[in-house]
Amino acid sequence: MNLLVPGFKGSAVSANIKYQGRLDLGLIASNESAALAAVFTGNEIKAAPVLAGLDRLSRGEPYARAVVVNSGNANACTGHDGVVHVQEICSLVAKEMGITPEDVMVSSTGVIGQLLPMGRITEAVPALVRGLSENGLEAVADAILTTDKVRKTVIRHIDVGGVEVTVAGMAKGAGMIGPNMGPPQATMLSFVLSDAKVDPVWWQGLLERTVSDTFNQITIDGDTSTNDTVLALANGLAGNKKINDVQYGEPFEHVFKELLQDLARQIVMDGEGVTKCVTLAVKGARTGEEADRIARIIAESPLVKTAFFGEDPNWGRILAAAGRAGFPLDQGLISLSFDDIEIVRMGMGLGKKAENQAKKVMAAGEFKVVLDLGLGQEEASILTSDLSTDYVRINADYRT
Amino acid sequence: MNLLVPGFKGSAVSANIKYQGRLDLGLIASNESAALAAVFTGNEIKAAPVLAGLDRLSRGEPYARAVVVNSGNANACTGHDGVVHVQEICSLVAKEMGITPEDVMVSSTGVIGQLLPMGRITEAVPALVRGLSENGLEAVADAILTTDKVRKTVIRHIDVGGVEVTVAGMAKGAGMIGPNMGPPQATMLSFVLSDAKVDPVWWQGLLERTVSDTFNQITIDGDTSTNDTVLALANGLAGNKKINDVQYGEPFEHVFKELLQDLARQIVMDGEGVTKCVTLAVKGARTGEEADRIARIIAESPLVKTAFFGEDPNWGRILAAAGRAGFPLDQGLISLSFDDIEIVRMGMGLGKKAENQAKKVMAAGEFKVVLDLGLGQEEASILTSDLSTDYVRINADYRT
Numbered sequence: 009m010n011l012l013v014p015g016f017k018g019s020a021v022s023a024n025i026k027y028q029g030r031l032d033l034g035l036i037a038s039n040e041s042a043a044l045a046a047v048f049t050g051n052e053i054k055a056a057p058v059l060a061g062l063d064r065l066s067r068g069e070p071y072a073r074a075v076v077v078n079s080g081n082a083n084a085c086t087g088h089d090g091v092v093h094v095q096e097i098c099s100l101v102a103k104e105m106g107i108t109p110e111d112v113m114v115s116s117t118g119v120i121g122q123l124l125p126m127g128r129i130t131e132a133v134p135a136l137v138r139g140l141s142e143n144g145l146e147a148v149a150d151a152i153l154t155t156d157k158v159r160k161t162v163i164r165h166i167d168v169g170g171v172e173v174t175v176a177g178m179a180k181g182a183g184m185i186g187p188n189m190g191p192p193q194a195t196m197l198s199f200v201l202s203d204a205k206v207d208p209v210w211w212q213g214l215l216e217r218t219v220s221d222t223f224n225q226i227t228i229d230g231d232t233s234t235n236d237t238v239l240a241l242a243n244g245l246a247g248n249k250k251i252n253d254v255q256y257g258e259p260f261e262h263v264f265k266e267l268l269q270d271l272a273r274q275i276v277m278d279g280e281g282v283t284k285c286v287t288l289a290v291k292g293a294r295t296g297e298e299a300d301r302i303a304r305i306i307a308e309s310p311l312v313k314t315a316f317f318g319e320d321p322n323w324g325r326i327l328a329a330a331g332r333a334g335f336p337l338d339q340g341l342i343s344l345s346f347d348d349i350e351i352v353r354m355g356m357g358l359g360k361k362a363e364n365q366a367k368k369v370m371a372a373g374e375f376k377v378v379l380d381l382g383l384g385q386e387e388a389s390i391l392t393s394d395l396s397t398d399y400v401r402i403n404a405d406y407r408t
Numbered sequence: 409m410n411l412l413v414p415g416f417k418g419s420a421v422s423a424n425i426k427y428q429g430r431l432d433l434g435l436i437a438s439n440e441s442a443a444l445a446a447v448f449t450g451n452e453i454k455a456a457p458v459l460a461g462l463d464r465l466s467r468g469e470p471y472a473r474a475v476v477v478n479s480g481n482a483n484a485c486t487g488h489d490g491v492v493h494v495q496e497i498c499s500l501v502a503k504e505m506g507i508t509p510e511d512v513m514v515s516s517t518g519v520i521g522q523l524l525p526m527g528r529i530t531e532a533v534p535a536l537v538r539g540l541s542e543n544g545l546e547a548v549a550d551a552i553l554t555t556d557k558v559r560k561t562v563i564r565h566i567d568v569g570g571v572e573v574t575v576a577g578m579a580k581g582a583g584m585i586g587p588n589m590g591p592p593q594a595t596m597l598s599f600v601l602s603d604a605k606v607d608p609v610w611w612q613g614l615l616e617r618t619v620s621d622t623f624n625q626i627t628i629d630g631d632t633s634t635n636d637t638v639l640a641l642a643n644g645l646a647g648n649k650k651i652n653d654v655q656y657g658e659p660f661e662h663v664f665k666e667l668l669q670d671l672a673r674q675i676v677m678d679g680e681g682v683t684k685c686v687t688l689a690v691k692g693a694r695t696g697e698e699a700d701r702i703a704r705i706i707a708e709s710p711l712v713k714t715a716f717f718g719e720d721p722n723w724g725r726i727l728a729a730a731g732r733a734g735f736p737l738d739q740g741l742i743s744l745s746f747d748d749i750e751i752v753r754m755g756m757g758l759g760k761k762a763e764n765q766a767k768k769v770m771a772a773g774e775f776k777v778v779l780d781l782g783l784g785q786e787e788a789s790i791l792t793s794d795l796s797t798d799y800v801r802i803n804a805d806y807r808t
Binding site: 051188231234331332354 | 521631720
C-alpha cells in the first residue's frame with residue numbers, strides 16, 4: 009500500500025534515542041494548516057507530551073501543521089524537565105520548518121521515567137525536516153514502532169459530494185494496551201490524516217465517538233498507558249464541501265470507523281507474544297455497561313487468556329471470570345459459543361465432541377467467543393488476545 | 409510439624425477422581441459436634457458444594473461433625489445433578505460414620521464443568537471412614553492439593569483463661585487465586601480446626617473479619633474461583649471457658665489472624681509458576697478503599713507482574729497501573745520503595761544506582777513494595793506474586 013495523502017509529507021530518521029541505527033524520530037507535516045482532533049490517555053499519570061497536548065487543546069486552537077513523534081522513550085514521569093523538552097522540540101521543528109511552535113504536536117512512546125536525550129534529538133531535527141517527502145509517511149509509521157513486529161497502516165477513499173477525499177492512518181502498540189481515551193483525552197499511538205475539508209468541532213466529535221468504539225474496545229494486557237494518543241489532521245486540500253453534522257458526516261463517519269477498527273485489529277494481531285486474536289462478545293445483558301464490564305473482565309482474565317494460548321475451550325474459566333464481574337447472574341441461563349460451535353447451553357457443558365470442534369476453531373488463530381447471559385437485550389464486544397510465554401519473556405526483559 | 413488437634417481425626421484415600429493413584433478424597437471428623445463457621449466465594453457462578461453450603465448455613469445450624477473434600481473436580485457448572493451429588497456424598501459419609509447427613513460439609517476443587525465420578529467416590533467412602541485417625545489430618549492436607557507443589561499447614565497453641573487450646577489450619581490453592589469471600593460467602597480451600605469452646609455467633613464473626621484481612625488480601629491471578637471455601641470447626645474439647653466478644657476473644661483473634669495470614673502467605677509462595685512473593689502496600693491514600701483498589705490494580709497488572717519476574721524495578725509500570733485505577737492522583741507527590749530502597753521521590757526516578765539496589769532486593773524472592781500517594785493517611789496491603797513463563801505453561805495445559 010502507498011500511504012499517500014494529498015498535502016501531507018513524512019520523514020523519519022535515527023536519533024539513537026534508545027537503540028543505535030533504528031528509525032526512532034518521525035515527522036508528519038501538512039502543507040496547509042489542518043483541523044486537529046485529539047484524544048489522550050485517561051490514565052492519571054500522563055506523559056509530558058500528553059500534558060502539553062491537553063494544554064494546547066484547552067487553549068482552543070484546533071489547528072496544526074506538524075506532528076513530531078519519537079519511540080524509545082515515553083517522556084513520562086519526567087517532571088518539569090519533561091514538559092520543557094516538549095516545548096523545545098516544538099520550537100526546534102517550527103524554526104526549521106518556518107512555522108510557529110503552536111502548530112507542532114508532539115507524541116512519545118517507550119520507557120517511562122527517563123529524560124529525552126535532547127542533544128541527539130536537536131542534532132537530528134534538521135535532517136528530519138529536510139527529509140520530508142510525500143512518500144515519507146510509511147517511514148514515520150516505522151519510526152513509531154517499539155515491540156511491534158509489523159508496520160500498521162490503512163488508507164481509504166471516500167466520495168464527498170462528488171469529490172474524492174483520502175483518509176489514511178498509522179498506529180503502533182503491542183504492549184501496555186488497554187486504551188481508555190476520553191474527550192479530549194490513548195502507549196498506543198495513532199495518527200489519522202485526511203485531505204478532507206471538515207468542520208473542526210465535528211472533527212473532534214467524530215474522533216471521540218469513533219475511538220470509544222474502536223481503540224477503546226481493544227485490550228492486550230489491560231494496562232492503560234501514560235502516553236496513549238490519537239491525533240487526526242484534516243487539511244481541506246481535497247476541495248470538498250465542508251463536512252459537518254448536517255452534511256456528508258454520516259458516510260464519512262462509516263468509513264472513518266472502519267479505518268480505526270482496522271488499525272485497532274492490527275494492534276491486537278501484532279500484540280506482544282500474541283498468537284490468538286479473539287472477539288469477545290457478551291450479549292443478553294441487562295445494560296450495555298454490564299455487557300462491556302463482563303466482556304473486559306473475561307478479556308483480561310489470565311486464566312482465560314492462557315487457555316486461549318493453549319487452544320483449550322476451557323469454558324469454566326470464562327464463566328468463572330464473568331461471575332466475578334460484580335453483576336448478578338443466573339448460571340442456568342448462560343450459553344457460550346466459539347464461532348458457530350455452541351459448547352455451553354443453559355449453564356451446562358455440551359460435552360467433549362463440541363469442545364473438540366471448538367478446539368479446531370481456536371487453532372485458526374482468529375475467532376469469536378460469544379457469551380449469552382440470557383438476561384436482557386444489551387451487548388458489547390472487546391477485541392483481545394491470548395497470554396503466551398512470549399508475552400512474559402518480552403516483558404520480563406523490556407528495559408534490560 | 410504434627411497436625412494434631414484434640415478430638416479431630418483425618419483420613420484420605422485415592423478415589424481416582426482425575427488422576428490414578430493420587431490422594432484426592434479427604435475426610436475431617438470431629439469426635440463431638442463442633443461449632444461451624446464458613447465463608448464462601450463471592451463469585452456469581454458458585455459450585456454445587458458452595459450452593460449446598462450456603463443453603464446449609466441459611467438454615468441456621470452452625471454445627472458439624474465432618475468435612476468431605478475432593479480434588480480433581482470442582483463440581484461447578486454441573487446443574488441439578490451436581491447438587492444431588494453433594495447430598496449423596498453427605499448421606500454416604502453420614503451413614504458410614506453413624507451421624508446425620510446435616511452434620512457433613514462438602515468442598516471440591518478441580519476442573520469446572522464435569523460431573524463427579526460418583527461410582528468411584530461411593531466405592532471409596534468405606535475405606536475413607538475406616539482410615540480416620542488422629543494422625544490423619546496431614547493426609548487430608550495432601551488430598552486437597554491440585555497444582556500446588558507443597559502441603560500447607562499451620563498449628564498454634566493459645567492460653568485461654570489458663571487452659572491451652574489448639575488451633576490448626578490447612579489450605580490449598582495455587583491458581584485461580586483472587587479470593588473475595590463474603591459473609592457467609594473463597595479455589596482456595598482452607599479448613600481450620602480447634603478444640604476451643606466458642607460462642608458460635610462470635611466464631612462466625614471472627615472468621616469473616618479475619619478472612620477479609622488475610623485470604624481476601626492475596627491475589628495470584630485475580631481470578632476469583634467458583635469454589636473458594638473456608639470452614640472453621642471448634643469442638644470445645646479443650647474445656648476452656650467459652651470464648652466470645654466479651655471474654656478471651658481478643659488474644660484468640662490475634663493468633664487466629666496470624667494463623668490465617670500464615671496459610672495465605674503459603675498459598676502465594678506456592679502459587680502457579682511463582683518465583684516472587686510481594687507485599688504490595690499503598691499508603692498516603694485519602695480512603696482505605698482507594699488504597700485497596702490501587703493496590704489490587706498494581707498487584708494484578710501483567711506488566712508489573714512480568715517485571716517482578718524479570719527482577720526489573722520498573723517503577724514506571726507501577727505508577728502507570730496506579731494511574732488507571734480511577735482515582736485522581738498527583739504525580740509530583742508519589743514516592744516508591746522496594747524494601748528500604750527508595751527509587752521514586754516526588755514522582756521522579758532516583759536513578760540507576762537506586763534501581764540497581766532495588767534489583768538486588770527483588771532477587772531475594774520475597775520483598776515489599778510501598779507506593780506512597782502523598783494524598784492522605786489511609787493505607788492497604790495486598791500479598792501478590794510475579795507472572796512467569798511457567799504460570800502460562802501450567803495454565804495453557806491444565807485440562808489436557
